[in-house]
Amino acid sequence: MSNANEHIEKLMQELRRGTITIGALSQLDEPRYGYSLVTTLKEKGIQVEPGTLYPLLRRLEKQGLLKSQWDTNEARPRKYYLLSDTGKEVLSQLHDEWLNIVSSMNRLLNEGGKKDGED
Amino acid sequence: MEKIERYIYAVTKRLPESQRQDVADELHSLIQDMLEENTQGGAVTDEAVNQVLLQLGHPRTLAQEYRGGKKYLIGPELYDLYMFVLKIALISVVALFTAVFIFQVILNPVHILDYFIDYIVSFFTTSIPVVIGWTTFGFALVEYFSQGQLEKVDLNKGWHPSNLPAIPDSNKQIKRSESVVSIVFYVLIIVFLSFSSEYFGVWTFHEGELSGVVPFINEASYSSFLLLALIILAFGIVKECLKYIYERWTKSLLTYTTVLNLISIAFVLFVMTTMEIWNPNFMQELVQQGIVNEGSNGYETVRLIWEQFTFWIFVLLLIGLVWEIISGVIKTFQGKK
Numbered sequence: 001m002s003n004a005n006e007h008i009e010k011l012m013q014e015l016r017r018g019t020i021t022i023g024a025l026s027q028l029d030e031p032r033y034g035y036s037l038v039t040t041l042k043e044k045g046i047q048v049e050p051g052t053l054y055p056l057l058r059r060l061e062k063q064g065l066l067k068s069q070w071d072t073n074e075a076r077p078r079k080y081y082l083l084s085d086t087g088k089e090v091l092s093q094l095h096d097e098w099l100n101i102v103s104s105m106n107r108l109l110n111e112g113g114k115k116d117g118e119d
Numbered sequence: 120m121e122k123i124e125r126y127i128y129a130v131t132k133r134l135p136e137s138q139r140q141d142v143a144d145e146l147h148s149l150i151q152d153m154l155e156e157n158t159q160g161g162a163v164t165d166e167a168v169n170q171v172l173l174q175l176g177h178p179r180t181l182a183q184e185y186r187g188g189k190k191y192l193i194g195p196e197l198y199d200l201y202m203f204v205l206k207i208a209l210i211s212v213v214a215l216f217t218a219v220f221i222f223q224v225i226l227n228p229v230h231i232l233d234y235f236i237d238y239i240v241s242f243f244t245t246s247i248p249v250v251i252g253w254t255t256f257g258f259a260l261v262e263y264f265s266q267g268q269l270e271k272v273d274l275n276k277g278w279h280p281s282n283l284p285a286i287p288d289s290n291k292q293i294k295r296s297e298s299v300v301s302i303v304f305y306v307l308i309i310v311f312l313s314f315s316s317e318y319f320g321v322w323t324f325h326e327g328e329l330s331g332v333v334p335f336i337n338e339a340s341y342s343s344f345l346l347l348a349l350i351i352l353a354f355g356i357v358k359e360c361l362k363y364i365y366e367r368w369t370k371s372l373l374t375y376t377t378v379l380n381l382i383s384i385a386f387v388l389f390v391m392t393t394m395e396i397w398n399p400n401f402m403q404e405l406v407q408q409g410i411v412n413e414g415s416n417g418y419e420t421v422r423l424i425w426e427q428f429t430f431w432i433f434v435l436l437l438i439g440l441v442w443e444i445i446s447g448v449i450k451t452f453q454g455k456k
Contacts, residue, residue, distance in 0.1 A: 034145065035152035050149055051175045055184035058142070070144070078148045079141075 031080035133182035
């Protein structure tokens with residue numbers, strides 16, 4: 001049983017890794033700072049650790065999908081991230097790809113369910 | 120909060136200089152945000168700070184996330200080449216030290232035990248650590264200065280099923296071990312020629328110890344001889360490396376081999392006709408060393424052998440070079456009909 005849990009944990013980690021990127025990009029059509037993104041994603045059911053998201057945001061910025069700016073006007077300076085033009089393009093394509101994957105997976109899983117009969 | 124500073128330092132010291140300040144600033148505001156949420160605006164206790172830092176995880180893990188990708192001393196792109204070079208270098212060094220050992224024993228058999236101990240000890244104290252050290256250092260430098268450019272090398276680029284190597288045909292195939300042995304052999308000859316010119320000749324012994332050497336090579340033109348030898352040997356190493364890479368006779372390997380051998384042949388012919396590389400006083404020196412007596416039958420025989428030897432060695436060298444091309448042609452086109 002614990003063996004199965006181990007597998008599930010590993011596979012879930014792999015599954016999440018890709019979805020977090022799409023999830024983060026989807027929320028950045030307006031400027032946001034890291035921690036507010038963590039909160040929003042959590043509210044919408046996507047659990048992500050700040051220790052994962054912050055480095056991810058920097059990587060996406062380095063790749064040119066995001067741009068960033070420090071806001072030093074408030075009491076606490078924060079770094080805000082926003083989709084770049086490339087980022088927007090990438091997101092819209094990823095969005096379509098994601099829908100494809102979801103519908104394909106649904107079809108697969110549902111068909112599988114039918115063949116296996118009840119249970 | 121000193122602990123926060125210590126945490127941030129522990130993360131950023133593991134990052135490249137250029138990112139440190141920015142990451143530190145960002146982590147600062149992140150930790151403040153997290154503290155604020157955890158304490159709901161209340162007083163920030165030591166316990167609350169611990170909670171937040173524990174949530175962020177080990178500084179090393181976080182730094183790893185920031186760096187992205189794995190850090191290598193020698194990455195997967197270079198690893199195969201590194202192992203190949205290391206293997207050759209190690210085999211060469213072991214062979215070289217063995218050769219030196221044998222040489223010392225011949226020169227001075229009484230001290231065989233000392234030489235043997237030196238020989239064994241040197242592997243662990245000098246030769247092997249030095250070879251591994253320098254090879255690794257060289258490759259690590261390349262990895263370091265490539266700054267991630269190597270990761271962009273697409274190992275699949277330009278690959279097409281038509282490049283698949285044929286299943287080894289025992290006639291065409293070149294065993295990798297043969298190439299390695301040849302390279303080691305060439306390296307040994309190069310080292311020997313470069314560092315021990317004075318031993319390249321007929322050795323005379325007096326009471327079991329080496330008393331003199333009658334050199335084969337004309338000392339005045341030794342440097343030209345060395346240059347010629349090094350060029351031909353270096354070509355040899357290049358050819359063996361190519362054979363190692365191709366693993367079988369192909370048209371391109373044949374082309375390279377042919378070109379290199381033709382250049383070598385031109386060199387040999389040039390030296391043979393324009394330079395006096397053999398020791399012109401060879402016979403006189405033999406007489407001086409008391410090996411042969413002038414005018415005896417033995418003298419005439421040795422003189423004949425010497426003259427024939429100096430002539431035929433060129434011829435054999437030329438035949439060898441030509442034969443390599445011919446056998447390459449045969450092996451390349453064999454089985455195509």
